Amino acid sequence: MAHSGINVLFEGRNLIRLFGGLWTTIEIAAVALILGLILGVILGVLRTFQNRLLRVILRLYLEFFRIIPTVVLLFLFYYILPKQMGLNLLANEVATLVFALWTAAEMSDIVRGALISVPQHQRESGMAIGLSRWQLYRYVLIPQAVSLELPATINLVTRVIKTTSLLMLISVMDVINVGQQVVEANNQKYPTGVFWVYGIIFVMYFAIDYPLSWWAKRMDKKRLERANG
């Protein structure tokens, strides 16, 4: 009996609880990504403008979120800021907020990079036919930038999903946290249960992240084929 550690998954509501945890993970990642990607695109476009002050501020924002580890950001937003400002958000809200801001920061750099790597003559041609700045971005730069930035964006998405595993630090009941509860509760009956619990968590993350990274690779290949004929 002791050998069948896999049974730990089917005891009581363990499996349902793990999927519940996964759902929390997905929910936070999805909302954060949607908000973060939208905000990131806007910030990325703003970062290609000539205004120096604007660029410095946005650069600061990017570096802040890029340099500081996500663990520290989560701690800062969950434990330290509420003390300072009396702003008390739930753990899941803090998690979504931090991940959205982080995604936005990283995305802004991806978008900026893509926009400035659209060939210069495209921009100049647009200006030559009298497009306004809005039209230039809307019809010339952004459509061409999208295919350039897509692989990097999907890469960012998979990174954000993976990083949600840090959320247990701020009491979010994500899939890792539930997994640890299951491991501890069943340690005596199933000493090898830890392998199976983390095994299934691996499968869960893999099932979400692998198709995304496969898609990113395919996109990139297609783009290169298009670009080089």
Place this chain on the structure above:
Amino acid sequence: MKKLGFKKLGLFLGIAASLALVLSGCGSSSKSSSSASSTNKGQSTMQQIKKRGTIRIAVFGDLPPYGWVNKQGQRVGYDLTLARQIAKDLKVKPKFVQVNANNRVDALNSNKVDLVLANFTVTPERKQVVDFASPYMKVSVGVVSPKTKPITKASQLQGKNLIVTKGTTAENYFTSKQPNVKLLKFDSKTQQFNALKNNRGAALADDNSYLYAWVKNQPKYTVGIKSIGPKQYIAPAVKKGNKSLLNYTNKEIKTLTDKGFFKKDYNSQLKPYFGKEVTPQDIIIK
């Protein structure tokens, strides 16, 4: 060339500014936590808890038999029984927030919870940042090691790796009193025991009652040092300065002790986990 210079300057300023932001944040936060406690701001007094209808209690989710989650997904354990009893006597609903050993203090100070019932040992250092109510359990630090290479004296640990969980009394004790022992620190109980099984250290130190429970099902290990350092007490904690809740909790613990609640709690939650080496008198407070 000039443009590049500007960019570099900008980057440097950016880094400097964000660092300053973070550092100033930390500096002032410690100041404000002390002032907040005196002004009674942002914490749940008894009135607020009653008005809200819920009491938020920090508990462990991975520490059987004190605070853990059974296979039905229910939170159970010695601390949980106490938590539910306190909520019941207050006539409010308990809302549990799962914490790790090293964020119990932060959870209170940032007003995420009203009460901590997470196997929280009273120490002088902690007394400066939270207010403890009357204790409901007593323990001391023990050291568990493999039976093949048992550690029975602290001197055997000199220069060796000792596994502990961050923020526990064991970590505190060995950091301050046994500086020659190399500590290998982990975030959770799950990690620390896995580390011991993988021979990452010569031994593991934690509260002795908890170690008794663990070795009961791990025949290859033994609690070589049963008690090291002074006797420790485990008590509920509230945010510093939360007088009304502190007074209530003190009264509640006294009433429950008189009623024999803790003995019942011991028999239902802890006894099945501990071996015969432990009696209720070793754990509960008369």
